[in-house]
Amino acid sequence: MRAEVPFFEQYRIHPSSDMTKRNKASFRKVLLMVALQHAVQFCLGMVLLRPTDPNVKRWKEEAWLQYFTSLWFGFVHNKGLAHSLAQITQNIIIPSVQFFTAMVIVDFHQYVLHRMAHHYQFLYKHFHSHHHRLYVPYAFGALYNHPVEGFMLDTVGAALAFEITCMSAKMGMVFFTFSNLKTIGDHCGYIFPWDPLNALFGNNAIYHDIHHQPYGIKKNFAQPFFTFWDRTLGTMYTEEDAAKQRKIKSTKSN
Template identity: 25%
Template sequence: MANIVDQASESYRLTIETKYNEILATKFGGNEILAELIVSSLISIGLYWILGLIYFVVDYTKKPAFFYQFKIQRNNDQLKKDKVGKLLNQIVFNQIFHVILAYGLLLIKYKYFPIQRKVPTLTWFLFEFVMFNLIREVTFYYSHRALHHSSVYKYIHKRHHEWQSPIALAAVYSHPIEHVLSNIFPIILGPILMHSHNLSGYIWMAYSIWETLIAHCGYHFPGSPISPVFHDYHHLKFTCNFGVYGLLDKLHGTDKLYRNSPFYKLPRIYFSLKPSTDMIYNSDKME
């Protein structure tokens, strides 16, 4: 089956590879480090602000009311001027730090690691994508749980939890140490270990940023393929749901509080125009 799929899509793969190499040569003079630094920065910063600000407008204005009704944690207005200012300052600092760190890591990558210059087949890319998710799940879970340890929590991770009712822009509102350990490292490790083509890395990066914004947005919209309820509950209670998908939380039993809460009964995907959280708030059983 894999050979059939790859053979059928081979002409598209070759077209993409040719176009990629052409852009690399004409727009970046063949400088792969410069190309990766610029493209990855545009993705990580540009996509973050575009989507984050869209959510922020809804949070701040509470309009359109149709969208705002899907807010998971209700009656928890945290958008105070001083808090928003602190949020924006930290995000900008982390993103500048991210670009500087990325440049250093790219110098190391292109000097010591094998570079894949062949665009992957469709089936190999799908395999890579699964591996990227598994690697991130493991690294994020353990780094995130370690940051909750009492000996370091108040010095590092407590900053991120200032947003008990998270908003999308607060996804990378964190101490710089946390930003490296839990935000950057789990995402870049997969493509490095898999010796992936840069194009695979760009797609994975864009997906990861979109997913973390969804996880922190605080809205459970109908039809969304990703439910933010799991991570939103982590911000509500602090002591459970340390992973992305909950695989290791289930293994280690760190999702028990969540499983015993009414939030666990909410559907991951639903298509009703009635907010899923109505079943909690209307029943007066919120925990």
């Protein structure tokens, strides 16, 4: 549970001793529940991923390439350039749009269900409170949920994004891996200055850690990518907000 390399301790959000003092779920239980969720995700993945004939796949790719080439030729009137632009469209632009759209779908799905889990006492008490037994999050705890919540919040959301955007199996694997890495990073308990995800996303380990604290439990519902829904719907709470609140309390006490 403690970092093997002392150098990394300077980037830890909470003292390592807080994990045993404040967390209400044992490390063993967390591992078991996470393993269960991965098993459920694996089974659903086997259902969603349909066998593809390589010849059919190749024929579809060639058909789409011809279609995009004809579209671009109508603009540039140069067959070679149109073919190159068609390849860029097929191999870069469309996959990028699919990937970004999938991120938006997952974020919207998780924000709605996550906020509902805090708004309705029944949902929080019987399902979401399991995840909040970790006041000091760590990497393995990213997917520590009640099985029902884990299925509805994480598994179904990712499956919807995969199906709606018509991702290929290969792209789906990349997207699911990236989503898991992002979620693990948000719960890792460290904020590394060289982490590229911290530069790309404001929704990081510190942002989500606030949600795990008593003062921020009704804020920062957005996960795992953007802060858009929190910002738009008034549930955003930053470290600067927390510092201002502490200053006000300190002034009043004096």
